[in-house]
Amino acid sequence: MDSPQHTIEVEQLHKRFGKVEAVNGISFQVEKGQIVGFLGPNGAGKSTTMRILTGYNRASSGVAKICGVPVTEDPHFIKRRIGYMPENNPLPLDLRVREYLKYRAKVKEIPFSERRRAIENALEACDLLRAQDRIIGKLSKGYRQRVGIADAILANPDVIIMDEPTIGLDPHQVVMIRDLIASLRGRMTVIISSHILPEIEMTCDQIIIINHGKIVGKGSPEELRETFIGHTTYEVEIHGTIDKLEQALASIAPELEIERTSERDADGFATVEIQIKGPQDYREQLFQTLSAHPDLRPRSLRSKKAPLEDVFLAATRRSWDEVDEELVDTQTVPASEPSIQHPAPKN
Numbered sequence: 590m591d592s593p594q595h596t597i598e599v600e601q602l603h604k605r606f607g608k609v610e611a612v613n614g615i616s617f618q619v620e621k622g623q624i625v626g627f628l629g630p631n632g633a634g635k636s637t638t639m640r641i642l643t644g645y646n647r648a649s650s651g652v653a654k655i656c657g658v659p660v661t662e663d664p665h666f667i668k669r670r671i672g673y674m675p676e677n678n679p680l681p682l683d684l685r686v687r688e689y690l691k692y693r694a695k696v697k698e699i700p701f702s703e704r705r706r707a708i709e710n711a712l713e714a715c716d717l718l719r720a721q722d723r724i725i726g727k728l729s730k731g732y733r734q735r736v737g738i739a740d741a742i743l744a745n746p747d748v749i750i751m752d753e754p755t756i757g758l759d760p761h762q763v764v765m766i767r768d769l770i771a772s773l774r775g776r777m778t779v780i781i782s783s784h785i786l787p788e789i790e791m792t793c794d795q796i797i798i799i800n801h802g803k804i805v806g807k808g809s810p811e812e813l814r815e816t817f818i819g820h821t822t823y824e825v826e827i828h829g830t831i832d833k834l835e836q837a838l839a840s841i842a843p844e845l846e847i848e849r850t851s852e853r854d855a856d857g858f859a860t861v862e863i864q865i866k867g868p869q870d871y872r873e874q875l876f877q878t879l880s881a882h883p884d885l886r887p888r889s890l891r892s893k894k895a896p897l898e899d900v901f902l903a904a905t906r907r908s909w910d911e912v913d914e915e916l917v918d919t920q921t922v923p924a925s926e927p928s929i930q931h932p933a934p935k936n
């Protein structure tokens with residue numbers, strides 16, 4: 590059934606390669622116009638899921654739908670609705686940029702009368718007008734990635750899927766590609782996989798974390814922080830003793846704890862990290878109480894977001910716990926065998 594608000598619907602997707610369960614019961618939906626980040630360690634199943642969505646791989650079981658249509662039901666329809674940029678996108682190095690896009694427009698069956706306009710639009714969107722007559726093999730990696738994106742958006746598809754679009758790019762090129770992806774927001778539904786976590790956070794509305802073929806976290810960066818981090822950290826630059834600071838904190842909420850303190854600078858100020866469980870915002874109370882205290886002098890106060898890296902580590906560590914439980918539940922491992930070693934908890 591057509592579901593216009595969800596351009597992508599995935600239900601209980603499984604993909605086995607021999608004994609390897611590359612995708613193990615993944616379900617998710619993506620709203621029209623959203624940018625979604627796929628995160629996961631190497632071998633988690635990201636590329637396999639993306640390839641199933643594009644119709645390149647067939648799922649062992651489960652359903653993947655694009656614009657309400659199962660990808661296996663009408664490959665022709667799916668081909669027109671999806672722009673795909675695979676990892677290490679192979680491009681014909683001896684063709685010129687425009688020549689290549691002309692060829693791709695034909696392959697994508699864009700009507701002849703619309704091809705010129707489609708190529709102009711893609712060249713312009715990817716800032717490739719000046720490079721349109723250059724030979725692809727002579728372009729930098731960043732330019733080549735832009736050619737790959739121009740190809741992906743050429744037929745104005747509903748869904749764009751990009752596997753590691755910024756891999757191997759320098760920071761300038763990363764910013765360019767990131768801005769380009771952000772410019773698609775609202776117009777196209779975009780799925781990108783990347784190992785560059787700050788980039789995913791900056792670009793994506795939703796993040797899906799995959800590990801061992803299963804989804805272990807799903808939501809906006811803020812929702813994921815709430816689920817996996819569960820505390821808020823404030824950083825205060827303050828003049829005064831730790832004793833006085835502890836007293837002041839206790840008067841606001843007994844659970845506010847000093848997590849870390851720096852050395853004092855030449856003016857006697859130390860940077861202190863204060864932590865509390867839960868998402869409640871204590872900034873105003875903290876600022877007022879510390880400013881009003883006769884023996885304390887705050888110079889700055891800010892709440893610190895946990896980096897997405899911490900969320901990623903917590904999410905993938907948690908799934909190791911689940912794997913442990915599964916092993917115990919199914920008794921596939923005798924009790925005498927050594928258990929899986931967890932990474933040391935992060936302080």
Ligand SMILES: Nc1ncnc2c1ncn2[C@@H]1O[C@H](COP(=O)(O)OP(=O)(O)OP(=O)(O)O)[C@@H](O)[C@H]1O
Nearest residue numbers: 606609610611629630631632633634635636637638
């Ligand atoms: N064609 C294939 N034949 C056999 N095994 C495969 C095949 N493709 C993927 N796999 C296996 O499936 C699992 C998931 O691989 P996949 O490439 O989807 O992971 P990924 O999350 O994209 O990893 P990476 O970040 O390294 O690209 C891995 O164990 C991989 O070795």
